Amino acid sequence: MKDILDDLANFIAKTILQNPSRMIAPDEALISSGLLDSFHLVDLALYIEERFGVKIEDTELNRQTFDNLEQLSAIIQSRRQGK
Amino acid sequence: MKTLPHIIRQIAWEEPEKMAIVFQQRGTPDQLITYQNLYQNALRTARILRENAIRPDEVVIIVLQHSQELIYAFFGAMFAGAIPSIMPFLTEKLSPEHYRKSLRSLFEVIQPAAVITYAEFESEIQQAAKGSSVRKILISEKIAGSEPLSANLAGLERSPTSIVLLQHSSGTTGLQKGVALSHQAVMKQLDAYQKAIRLTPSDVIVSWLPLYHDMGLIAGFLMPILLKVPLILMSPFDWVRSPVLLMRAIHEYHATLTWLPNFAYNFCAQKIRPSDMEGIDLSSMRAVINCSEPMMQASHEMFLKRFQPYGLKESALATCYAMAENVFAVSQDGIEKPVTLDWIDRKGLLVEKVARPSLQSSDAICMVSAGKPIENTRVQILDEKGEKLPERVIGEIALQSDCMLTEYYKRPDLTQKAFLDGWYLTGDLGYLANGEVYITGRKKDLIIVGGKNIYPQDVERIVNEVEGVYPGRVVAFGVFNEGMGTEEVVVVAETEVQDPQHRLEIANQICYQVNRSSDIVLRKAILVDRGWLLKTSSGKIARSANREKYLHEFQDIAPFAANTEQ
Numbered sequence: 001m002k003d004i005l006d007d008l009a010n011f012i013a014k015t016i017l018q019n020p021s022r023m024i025a026p027d028e029a030l031i032s033s034g035l036l037d038s039f040h041l042v043d044l045a046l047y048i049e050e051r052f053g054v055k056i057e058d059t060e061l062n063r064q065t066f067d068n069l070e071q072l073s074a075i076i077q078s079r080r081q082g083k
Numbered sequence: 084m085k086t087l088p089h090i091i092r093q094i095a096w097e098e099p100e101k102m103a104i105v106f107q108q109r110g111t112p113d114q115l116i117t118y119q120n121l122y123q124n125a126l127r128t129a130r131i132l133r134e135n136a137i138r139p140d141e142v143v144i145i146v147l148q149h150s151q152e153l154i155y156a157f158f159g160a161m162f163a164g165a166i167p168s169i170m171p172f173l174t175e176k177l178s179p180e181h182y183r184k185s186l187r188s189l190f191e192v193i194q195p196a197a198v199i200t201y202a203e204f205e206s207e208i209q210q211a212a213k214g215s216s217v218r219k220i221l222i223s224e225k226i227a228g229s230e231p232l233s234a235n236l237a238g239l240e241r242s243p244t245s246i247v248l249l250q251h252s253s254g255t256t257g258l259q260k261g262v263a264l265s266h267q268a269v270m271k272q273l274d275a276y277q278k279a280i281r282l283t284p285s286d287v288i289v290s291w292l293p294l295y296h297d298m299g300l301i302a303g304f305l306m307p308i309l310l311k312v313p314l315i316l317m318s319p320f321d322w323v324r325s326p327v328l329l330m331r332a333i334h335e336y337h338a339t340l341t342w343l344p345n346f347a348y349n350f351c352a353q354k355i356r357p358s359d360m361e362g363i364d365l366s367s368m369r370a371v372i373n374c375s376e377p378m379m380q381a382s383h384e385m386f387l388k389r390f391q392p393y394g395l396k397e398s399a400l401a402t403c404y405a406m407a408e409n410v411f412a413v414s415q416d417g418i419e420k421p422v423t424l425d426w427i428d429r430k431g432l433l434v435e436k437v438a439r440p441s442l443q444s445s446d447a448i449c450m451v452s453a454g455k456p457i458e459n460t461r462v463q464i465l466d467e468k469g470e471k472l473p474e475r476v477i478g479e480i481a482l483q484s485d486c487m488l489t490e491y492y493k494r495p496d497l498t499q500k501a502f503l504d505g506w507y508l509t510g511d512l513g514y515l516a517n518g519e520v521y522i523t524g525r526k527k528d529l530i531i532v533g534g535k536n537i538y539p540q541d542v543e544r545i546v547n548e549v550e551g552v553y554p555g556r557v558v559a560f561g562v563f564n565e566g567m568g569t570e571e572v573v574v575v576a577e578t579e580v581q582d583p584q585h586r587l588e589i590a591n592q593i594c595y596q597v598n599r600s601s602d603i604v605l606r607k608a609i610l611v612d613r614g615w616l617l618k619t620s621s622g623k624i625a626r627s628a629n630r631e632k633y634l635h636e637f638q639d640i641a642p643f644a645a646n647t648e649q
Contacts, residue, residue, distance in 0.1 A: 017606055021587070034176030034598025038323045039533070039567075042354045049356075058325035059109050063175050 004052070004073040011047055016040045026070040031063040048072075054079040086266040087247055088162050088238040090309050095122035103308055106151055107317040107332065109325070116151065121158065121308070124151075126231030128159020129238065132197065135219045139164030139237045141196035142249060142492075144189070144217075146208065148172045149318040152223045153294065156199045159226070161247060164237030168193070168249035168261065169295040171602070179207065181600040186211040189258045192493055193249065197221055243267040249492050250297055250407045253602045256538035261492035262297075262407040272410035272486040273306050275459040279415040280340065280370065282312060287367075289315040289338040291322035291329055298375045298534065301411035302342045326351045327359040330393070337367040342403070344375045344534030348382035349568035352389040366394030370418060374403040375534040377522065378451040380424060382568040397421075404453035404520055408488045408507060409460060414520045416454025423452035423519055432523065436477040438514045453520045460484035462520055464513065469503050477514045479526050481506040528626050530561035532603050533569050537561075539626060545600045546574055546608075551589040553577040556616055560630040562607075562638070572597075573607040575633055577616055586610045609637060 005026050013022040016036065030036045036044065041061040049055050054076050056065075066072040085093075094101065099119035106114045137143060143160040145167055147153040153169065160167035170189065173182050186208070189195075194216040198208050202222050209220060241247075247269060249261040276282075290303030299319075307314035315332045322328050329351065332338060343351075373383070383400050391397070401417025416422045426447045431439035441447040456462045463471050464478040472478040483506050491497040501507055510527035513520060530537040542559035546552055556577035561570035574593055580586055593608040617628045 019606070022591070031175055033595060034604055035594075037176070037598075037604035038320070039350070039604075041324055042326070046354065046356065058321075061324045 001073055001077060004076055005069050007051065008044075008048075008069050008072060011051075012036065012044070015047075016043060024069060026073075027068050029067050030069070030072075031067050048076060052076050052080060084243040084267055084270060086238075086241050086243055086245075087269065087305075087309065088158075088236070088241070091118070091122055091125070091158060092239070094118045094311060098311075101311065102313055104154070105313070105315045105336065106154075107315065107321070107328070108150075109318070109321040109328075114151065116154070121154070123231045124155035124227075125158035125162050126233070126236075127229045128156050128199070128226050129162040129236060130229050130232035131221055131226045132160060132163035132165055133232060133237070135197065135221060137163060137165055137197050137219065139241065140166065140245070142166045142168060142193050144186075144193070144195045144198045145169045146172060146186075146198060146200040146204065147223055149293065149320060152227065156223065156226070157248075157294070160199075162232070162236050162238040164241055165196070166246050166249055166263075168195070168251065169300070170251070171253065171293065171295050173204075173207075174602075176598055176604075177602075178599040183207065183211040185253075185255065185258055187215070188255055189251070190215040190217060192259050193261050194493065199223060199226070241266065243270075244489075246489055246492075248300075250300065251295070252407070252536040254536075254538050254541035255544070256541050257536060259491075259494065260497060261494075263489045263492040264407075264410055265489050268410050268486040268488070269301070269305065270309075271459055271484075272301070272412065273309060275457040275486070276302075276306070276412045276415070277310060279412065279457040280372075280418050282306075282310065282340075284311060286340055286369070287313045287315065287336050287338045288340045289317075289329065289332045289336065290341060291317045291319050292342065293319045296375075296534065297407040297411055298342050298344070298405060302372075302374075302405075306411075323350075327355045327363075330355065330360065330363050330365060330390075333365055333368060334363045339367055339369040340372070341368070341370075342372045342374050344569070345373055345378050345382050346376065346533045346567055346569035348373065348386040349566070352382075352385040355389075360393055364394045365390055366396065368395060368399045370401040371395075371399050372401045372403050372415075372417070373451075374405050374412075376531040376569055377563070378402050378453070379565075379568055380449045380451050381565065383422075383451070385568075402451055402453050404522060406509060408501070408509075409482060409484055410486045410488075412457050413460055413462065413482055413484075414454045414456045416452045416519065422454070423517075425450040425452060425516055425521060432477070438475045438477060438516060438521065438523070450521045450523070452516075453522060455518050456482075456520065459486060462515065463506060464515055465503070465506070465508075472514075474515050474517075477512055477523055480509045480511045480513045480520070480522070482509060483507065528560075530559070530570050530572055532561070532572060535602055537572065537601070537603055539572075542572060542574065542597055542601060542603070542605070543624075545597050546576055546593050549576075549589065549593050549596055551578050551580050551585070552593065553579060553613060556613070556624070558616055558624050558626055558629045560626050560633075562630070562634065571607065572603050572605055573609065573630075573633060574605060575609045575611055575616065575629060577613050578610050579613060580610070609633070 104116040292299030428439040428441040539559040597605040
């Protein structure tokens with residue numbers, strides 16, 4: 001779980017925010033805070049698919065599905081186990 | 084000349100079963116809206132407006148998601164003789180307090196009589212409308228259950244010169260400028276523009292654009308509906324999460340025309356999975372029209388390279404220069420001819436303000452033509468004194484047409500300032516060459532992010548409130564991001580705080596506040612020492628000079644400034 005959290009935090013800081021020194025806490029709001037805008041949600045989905053082999057559907061790219069790294073990691077983990 | 088309600092009613096009478104819109108929504112089957120459906124449902128809104136004593140010529144603000152209800156409310160207001168204006172719906176990231184504030188500032192200027200919204204949003208609007216001109220908040224769900232109004236439609240009594248709709252750009256500043264358009268202006272624009280793009284009834288238009296923006300409202304909505312060209316309409320919210328939806332719609336409905344802001348070329352090229360493109364055929368596309376933000380040849384090339392294997396024709400690449408004040412298009416290129424590329428000398432452009440033709444080299448800049456003015460519109464380039472400039476000399480673009488705005492609604496001061504001797508001053512900089520229009524920049528301080536107009540003063544106002552920022556010592560400007568194909572907003576703020584960790588927190592807070600209080604997402608907030616920002620002789624913060632200083636000091640050293648997605 002920790003690995004996934006760090007990996008995602010790193011990806012968001014470096015590639016999406018283009019600010020590698022930006023720390024993202026596991027419970028920090030991502031979508032409702034505007035940290036991740038809609039233009040970049042699809043980047044995140046594509047990255048997760050490639051990195052973890054887990055598909056996040058486009059209809060799931062909203063804060064009802066996940067709004068922080070903890071929730072997102074949990075989805076990734078449960079879908080990986082489900083395979 | 085007929086008014087918009089007359090046209091809709093006539094089609095509904097003559098060809099009731101003709102398809103007007105295929106409405107696509109993620110997770111539901113495509114819904115077909117015939118002209119009869121459109122007309123009848125619009126009349127439900129008209130009834131409710133009349134029952135609530137909303138009079139002709141009064142403004143009705145529509146606060147609904149991209150939906151069929153939005154479409155019916157919009158036309159329904161017109162049938163009641165009222166003036167509809169669509170406001171963007173609250174997004175996931177926007178703070179409700181900020182949204183309420185922008186509604187309030189809109190209400191103050193526009194003085195609307197009613198707002199149409201959802202039941203669950205009623206109390207939100209009520210709070211914003213307290214003490215305003217708004218007499219009624221009308222609930223979309225109730226409208227859907229009402230009977231269509233069948234007689235005495237005030238909307239059919241309107242003169243062609245009366246105002247048919249208002250259009251706003253976003254932010255506190257944009258909301259002050261409601262572009263008021265007449266029936267006549269809309270129809271004259273459509274008449275000239277359909278010729279420019281050689282529109283025929285066999286065309287099929289597909290659009291994912293929002294309806295509160297001129298490109299979405301006119302090219303991707305009113306034009307096809309009024310001219311009986313089938314429209315495939317999807318939600319911008321769905322498209323941005325799954326850009327392949329556009330390609331699927333083109334394939335499935337053999338679409339021929341679509342309009343995209345420049346960033347969307349990059350976005351589609353970079354973010355659609357190869358596996359999602361399997362079996363998709365784009366060969367029906369006659370024109371993919373780049374419009375509403377600076378057009379880049381690199382974006383066209385990236386798009387073509389990515390989608391040519393799926394049948395996209397090179398000849399489909401097209402461009403357009405448009406603005407709400409002219410209803411929509413000013414000029415058009417790339418129809419039945421390739422878009423003209425004009426290689427010009429870099430130094431000439433930047434220093435001498437002349438577009439001198441140059442050989443293709445690293446010292447040259449590739450300008451993408453926006454084409455010749457459409458037949459009812461004339462374009463001139465003016466110097467700072469308002470004198471006409473010769474070809475290839477850069478100045479402010481001014482235009483004249485028979486489809487200009489009536490006024491900035493209830494803002495005679497702004498309306499008067501916008502015109503010089505009968506010419507509308509666009510605030511855009513550019514030149515003419517062989518009768519074609521080229522846009523080189525902007526005179527006014529405006530940032531265009533993904534086709535959306537952002538006024539820097541609105542962003543600066545938000546940043547000024549952030550604790551740790553030295554009050555009044557803030558500047559916001561746009562920097563073009565090649566990877567994204569659009570401008571990105573940068574904020575530079577002075578602070579007395581020295582501790583790097585504390586500065587980082589302030590920078591994060593600046594981004595957070597801007598994200599929650601505006602339509603943009605801010606990623607670059609730079610904190611500098613007191614005295615860093617340059618001021619003009621009159622003591623104002625100079626945006627362009629500070630932009631230059633920023634590019635000089637920060638752009639080169641920022642290792643992640645280049646987009647890593649390419």
